[in-house]
Every structure is written in C-alpha cells, then in structure tokens.
Amino acid sequence: MTKEWAPSAWGRKLTRSPDWRLILQGLKLSLTVDGKTYDVNVDDAGSYRVNRGVFWTDVTLRPGPARVVKVDGLPNARGTDLTSAVEAALVEKQIHEDVVFLRGAHQTALDWLENKTQQEQAAKAGRRWITHEMQAAIEAARPSIDVKAFRARMQKANVHTRLGKESADMERSLIRWEADHRPFWASLNAAHTERELTACKDLFDHVERKPLTDEQARAVICFDNRVQVVASAGSGKTSTMVAKAAYAIHRGFVAPKRIVMLAFNKQAAVELADRAAKSFERLGMDDVAVEASTFHALGLRIIGKATKEKPDIPDWATDTAGGISKLTEIVDQLKDRSATFRTQWDLFRFVFGRDLPAFGSIGTPDVWDDQGNGRTLTADGKRVRSQEEATLSNWLFYNGVDYRYEERYKFKTADEDHRQYRPDFFYPGIDLYHEHFALDAKGNAPPHFADYLAGVDWKRKLHRERGTSLIETTSHQIRTGDVFKHLAGELTRRGIQLDPNPDREIPAGGQKPMEPSELVALVRTFISHAKSNCLSAAALRQRLDAMPDDAFKHRHRMFLDIAEPIIKAWDAALADEDGIDFEDMLNLAAEHLESGRYEAPYELVMADEFQDASRARARLCRALVQKPGRHLFAVGDDWQSINRFAGADVSVMTDFREWFGHGQVLKLEQTFRCPQALCDVSSRFVSKNPTQIGKRVMSVTPAMGPVLQAFQVDNKEKLVDAIDQFVMKLAHGVHDGSIPAGRDGKVSVFVLGRYNADRQYVPANKARFERWVDVSFLTIHRSKGSEADYVILPEMLSVLRGRSFPNTRADDPVLALAMPAGDNYPHGEERRLFYVALTRARRTVAMFTARGQCSSFLRELEQDGAVSTTDTDGKVVHEEECPACKRGVLVLRTGPYGEFRSCSNFPACRYKPKKSGNAPLPATNHRGRVNQANRRTSASPFSRR
Secondary structure (H helix, E strand, O other): OEEEEOOOHHHHHHHOOOOEEEEEEOOEEEEEEOOEEEEEEOOOHHHEEEEEOOOEEEEEEEEEOOEEEEEEEEEHHHHHHHHHHHHHHHHHHHHHHHHHHHHHHHHHHHHHHHHHHHHHHHHHHOOOOOOHHHHHHHHHOOOOOOHHHHHHHHOOHHHHHHHOOHHHHHHHHHHHHHOOOHHHHHHHHHHHHHHHHHHOHHHHHHOOOOOOOHHHHHHHHOOOOEEEEEEOOOOOHHHHHHHHHHHHHHOOOOOHHHEEEEEOOHHHHHHHHHHHHHHHHHOOOOOOOOEEEEHHHHHHHHHHHHHOOOOEOOHHHHOHHHHHHHHHHHHHHHHHHOHHHHHHHHHHHHHOOOOOOOOOOOOOOOEEOOOOOEEEEOOOOOEEOOHHHHHHHHHHHHOOOOOEEOOOOOOOOOOOOOOOOOOOEEEOOOOEEEEEEOOOOOOOOOOOOOOHHHHHHHHHHHHHHHOOEEEEEEHHHHHHOHHHHHHHHHHHHOOOOOOOOOOOOOOOOOOOOOOHHHHHHHHHHHHHHHHHOOOOHHHHHHHHHOOOOOOOHHHHHHHHHHHHHHHHHHHHHHHHOOEOOHHHHHHHHHHHHHHOOOOOOOOEEEEOOHHHOEHHHHHHHHHHOOOOOOEEEEEEOHHHOOOHHHOEOOHHHHOHHHHHOOOEEEEEOEEOOOOHHHHHHHHHHHOOOOOOOOOOOEEOOOOOOOOEEEEEEOOHHHHHHHHHHHHHHHHHHHHHOOOOOOHHHOEEEEEEEOOHHHHHHOOOOHHHOOOOEEEEEEEOHHHOOOOEEEEEEOOOEOOOOOOOOOOOOOOOHHHHHOOOOOOOOOOHHHHHHHHHHHOOEEEEEEEEEEOOOEOHHHHHHHHOOOOOEEEOOOOEOOOOEOOOOOOOEEEEEEEOOEEEEEEOOOOOEOOOOOOOOOOOOOOEOOOOOEOHHHHOOOOOOOOOO
C-alpha cells in the first residue's frame, strides 16, 4: 500500500519551500525534490524527522551520513496523517515479524514432533522397546525455541487477531514440544509389553519346563538399555535370564553370538549354558547357542584380544592356599632383606593385632568377673579394664619391661569412704607410676564419664603431695601412636632398657598374639579388595587420612607400612612370570574396553547373582555396554548379598542407577519354593535392615507342617544325636505315610553349616534311612540356588570363643581402607546369610541349639513370635539371659555352700547374681559422693578413679 504527501500551494509559498513529493511504500520513505529522489527506512528513527509547526509541518530526511534534506509547507493535518501512516507501517512490520517468528517456531516444533512420532510408530511397528538411549536421542534432537519470546508475542492482541485460529494450533504444539515425554514413552512401553505378552505367549509358555510367570515375562520383554531385576529367593531368576536370551534371538533383536551370560563361578556358568541349551531345544531353535562365562574368564579373553598376547595365570594367584603360601614366601624374603620390615611385621602382630573400640566405648570384653564387669586379656595373662590398657600392656611385655598392673599405691589412701588407690601401671625397677587417662586431644573425657576429670586432678595432686613419680598417657596419644615414643622415652630416660622380642613365651591364660599365618591371610584379603576397588598406594593413604580422629589410625598406618611393600612384591612376582591375578583380569579388561583399545562384540550382557558383584565386576559390566545400542540385564537379590569377604559390594545393586545411569528396576516377588509363612518370617527378619530393597515375597507353595522348629539340647555334644533322631523321625514319617514323600518317593534334607566343620552333623550310616530320606551337607554360602524339603541348621549357637551364628568376629577394621563401606546395621551380612539359610527350605527349617548358648538370631525369632524353642521332648524352654556377657544364660549349680546361679559361660564369664541384701555398697570419693571415678565398672573401659 502506497501513500503520498505534498505541500499545499500556500504552504510552499509561505515557507518558501521547493516543490516536493513524499511517498511511503511499506517501510521506505521516498522524498523527491527538484527531480532528485532520496530514500530512507522508517525503521531507522534517526533517518527522518516530522516536525509540526504552528500551521505547517516540515520533514527532514538524512539519506546519508553527511546528507540532510529538508522540506516544508505540509499542512499540519496532513503532517498528522504522515506520522500516523509511519507508525502504522512500523506496527505492521512488527506484527509481520512476530507472525514470521511464531510460524517458524511452530514449524520447528512440528518437525521435531513429527520425527518423534515417526520413531514411536517405527518402534511400535517393529515391536521394539523405546529404550532410554532412543529417548535421550530424541530429546537431544529437540531444537531450541525461545518459549518466553514465543508466549510474549502470542499475547499481543494484534498478533493474536492476525493469526486467528492458527494461534490455538501453535499453542497446542508448543505445549507438546515442551512437555516431559518420558511418562508418555513409559505408557507406550507398557502397551508394547501387553501386546508382547499375547504375541509371544507360546514362547513364554514353553521356554522353560513351566510357563513363565507374569513377572518373569514382563522382565523378559523389558528391553531397555539398563535393566536390573530384584529377584526373590526361589523366584526363577535363571529361568528369566534364559528366556531373555531366547526372546532376544526369537524377535531378532540380538544375534546369538552377541549375547553373553556372566556368572559368579564356573559351576554357575555351566548351569546357565546348559539351561539355555535345553530351552532353545524346547523351542525348536536348532543350532542356537549363547556364550556363558565367568567374569574372570571373559576378562582374560578380552586382555588377550586387546594385547594379542594372553597373559599367564600362576597357580598361586588363583588358589587360596597357593596364594597364602606365596605371600608367606614374600614376607620371609622381605624380613630377610629389611630389618625395618621385620620389626614392623613383628610389632604389628604382637602388639597391634586387635583394634580399639571408639573413644569412650567399652568394646567387647574377653572375660567377665563375678560382678559382671568385663575384662580384656593381655599377652602376659593379665585381666585389664580396657583394650587401650591391653595394648599398652602388650607393648610393655613385647619390650621386656617389668611392670605391675594396678599395684597398691605405696601410701595408704583407703578410709571409710574410699578404697585403696591402685594406679594403672607401676614399674618397680625405677619406682615409677603410670596412669592412662581416657582423654581426647583437648584433654576432655567422654561425655558419659561422670566426674572423671575430678578423679584425674585428685590423682595428680596425690602424687605431687606424696612426692611419687608419675607419667601419664592418653587415649588420644595411643590412637595417634605418639604414646609409644613418649613411653619409650620416659622409660629409657629412667634407666629401663627395652628388649623387643616377638618370640617371648606366652604364659598360660595369656591372649596369644596374632599368628603369622593370620596376618598373611589378612594381607591377602587386603590385596584382593584393594585391587578390586582400583586403589593405589596413594589412594589408600588418602583413605587413611580421611578416617575419623577417634579411630586407631596408628594401627592402620602400621598395617599400610607392611602391606605396601608386600603388594609391590606380589605384583613383581606376577610380572616375573608374565602373569596376572584374578583382580587384574577384571581391571585390565575394563581398562582396554574403556580406552577403546578393544571393543566387545556383545550387544546383550546378562549378569547373574548381581548382589555379589564387586566394584571391579560392575566396572567390567559398565565397560562392556558403554557403546550405543548395548543392553545390560542384571539379576540378583540384595537380601542374599553374602560375599563381601570376597569383594562383593551390595551398593553396586542398591545404587544401580548411580553406577549405570538411568535403569529400569523390576522385581520378581513370586517364589516357587518356600511356603508363605516362611516367606513372611524370613522377609520380616532380613527387612529390619533399612538399607535392603523392599519387596513383598509371595508364594503359591502350600505349607506342610510347621515352617520353623527349634530344639535345644543340654550341651553341644548332644547335637549330633538330636539331629540324627530328627532325620530318623522324618524317615519313619515318610515310611508310614504321615509325612508326604517328595521327589522319587523321598524327602530331601540339607544340613546347612555356617562353617565347614558343621559337616559332622550329617547322620552316619545313611543306609538306615536312605530309602526315604536324602541327606546332604552344604555350607550356607554354597547353598545359594539350591533347595530341599527340609533344612537343618545344626549350630544355632552364640559362644564366647569358637564358632557362632551369627559369626561375632567382624572383619578386621584395616580392611575398611580397601573395602566398600559395609552397611551399619548390626550383623548386616550375617542376617542376609541367615535369610539364605531359611529360604532354602520347601517345607521346614529345623534349628538346633544348646542350653546357655542360644544364637541371638534364634532369640530374635522367638521374641518376634515366629518360633518357640523346645527340648527334644517338645517342652518349651525358658532361659534368663546373663546380664554380663549377654551370651550365656543363668544356670543352677551346686557348690560347697549349696545351690547358686551363675553364667553358663563359666569360667570365661564368672558372673553370679548377688543374693538379696548382700549387694556391695558403692565407693564414695573424698567429698562423700558416690565415686564414679573409682568404680571402674563394665560400662567404662578405661581407668576411672
């Protein structure tokens, strides 16, 4: 649209302006004067000016940097029209720009949405899962749109009017473009699953001997890039893995040669391969096979292909006994070459074999006196009040120092309110007293040590007043190691000559130092964990520095001082034979994959028993599927994670998404093994640990008799006969028909041992019952994946020394430097081990214990109302726990003065309840108050006077 303006005759005459004509066409303003035309763009506000006068409007154009053209004589009314026309042109221009922007953004959104829809439709047509990688790629391809600018322009009334009905389409498209499409894709995958359940029903019904459950089939269909299946005990995880391979091949997703199934050990790998072969045969998939391997064997093959030279594996690097023997040889060589190493080795073994409890904690006593006070044994046979004092005593004994523990002070201090003062240590050869105080770096006592500092001040003042020599050490000093330099200096300065001797004879009743073989085994375990977690010497030192201040850092530092040269020598011995060990197989293979030096051919990687995966195994799995288009299918049960001693890290499973990025987490909650009542008891027991992944285990297996039984005999020696009688009753029941027979007309029985030594409880002379009962022995660790009609747990015992279930001997704290953090729930891994034992049974679990030695796990089941312990005649047993050691029970005994009650763990625990009215009065301090600092009860592990 073109508009023109020109001056009026009067205007031109009165303003003396030349004749001119002004034309506005779009945004171009053209002024013709004296035959010359000058153009400007009204977009540039500085290129023109319309100035209204009293009667006439003048117009100025700036067509160039130094060019100004001015005309006058335009009536003001026409000048106003000119201004309005220019403004309208500018508005029209903005509307046009807004519409162009909106239509461009709209088309951009439509193009992306169309591409997304095409990929979704292609997945549906190809009966494929919309994977996380596919979703991420679609999202990554989503073009950027300035949503704020889009909505601002859409809100302009003139733009909205210009667009008309088109604006509603634009708004809908933008909403679709900016939406979170993950829920929609999840719904598409859910619909895909329902279609596949129908389309592949024949495969799911025949791939195993029994049709897959709905849970299993859904796990098979879920073909995302990372899938973890949390499988309940007896839920058919192997069936699910095998079916996954068959489904992938049947649907053409993955070629057989691009599938690998990884197992924890060789036996499991063989079973996987055999199960897969039988399934393929059932389905008529002739000449189809998939690879089944252990993690280590696969790692070794990868190293060979990446380096073109397969490394050797020395026998001593794979065999437990061989590894210990090799390490013993290495240690002996280091001791021969270095006097410093020999001293460090012997000192750690003799003095620092045991860790310290947390500052202010009582720890676990070795023995208890008749009042229930716990005591710790020393190498020279003394019974001291804390592990700190025991460490000092052992150091003194190791160095041949003559000392007395709690010798009576040479001056009498006892009165009607105080007992005689007994300093912690006394050195008779130099007449020196030594007090070890429970004080931290700032000189503070543990908060719960009432009036402790007052007792410290009293002792110091007493020595000053009496003129006796006193040296002091503190808890902080012993944890940092400064105490040993300090003590050595104080003693040698006063004339004592230290005589270190690791072969000093241990008297009867003394606590034996750590055996050399025990320390070698500890180092071997440490090497395995350090390598599994890819920890260098520097990383181990960093972990040490990061430990809390109240930890026994000196002990950890000493251990690293001996472990580092041993690890270096171990690796050198491997290099000498061009060999690697088990941990190297995983780490080196992962390095080759991560660096791209080798690309694995597998598109579907399936990992069995994932709850027992170490960090090195998880790293290898991650490296195997790092390329696009790869799939990881990991199956396990964190409730059955029981191999931390072998490097397993349950957090690999509980933190699956942190390890592998986005992942689908599915559950198999239906079990085919245990009756529901046993599922409920076992699940409730293991789920008390809040770190376990929650699931509701459901069973269709009918109950046959009680799911739990517990029997107590008078002493451990009678367990063999009691178990024999139980098995014979089963045989008689099967024979007379009162107990339904199982497979082959028999019932199967597992004797499951916490230790290999529990094999002794398998009844002898099997000919008596083998027609009706099959009895076999397995350790609980080896029983995973197995099941029997009846499970016998032969030693549900808790003893002060020896075999217990739960095992009360914790991992040595130095292993924490190289191991993943364990869960903090009491006996976390032992609880899972007990869960494994309970869930091996198809009918009943029979637990056997001995009087006064009942396992804390069995007690817990009793407290939960899950079972009642009876004697072999069926009478319910009631026992009173010993309040001192918490492990024995109070039993009635007969002595020279008649009957009395005492702990069943005598003589280790000498606790005897005081008869009414005979309780001793508490000691009081010099102010007449109860002397908390003088009592030194079992609640305080340190010298408190």
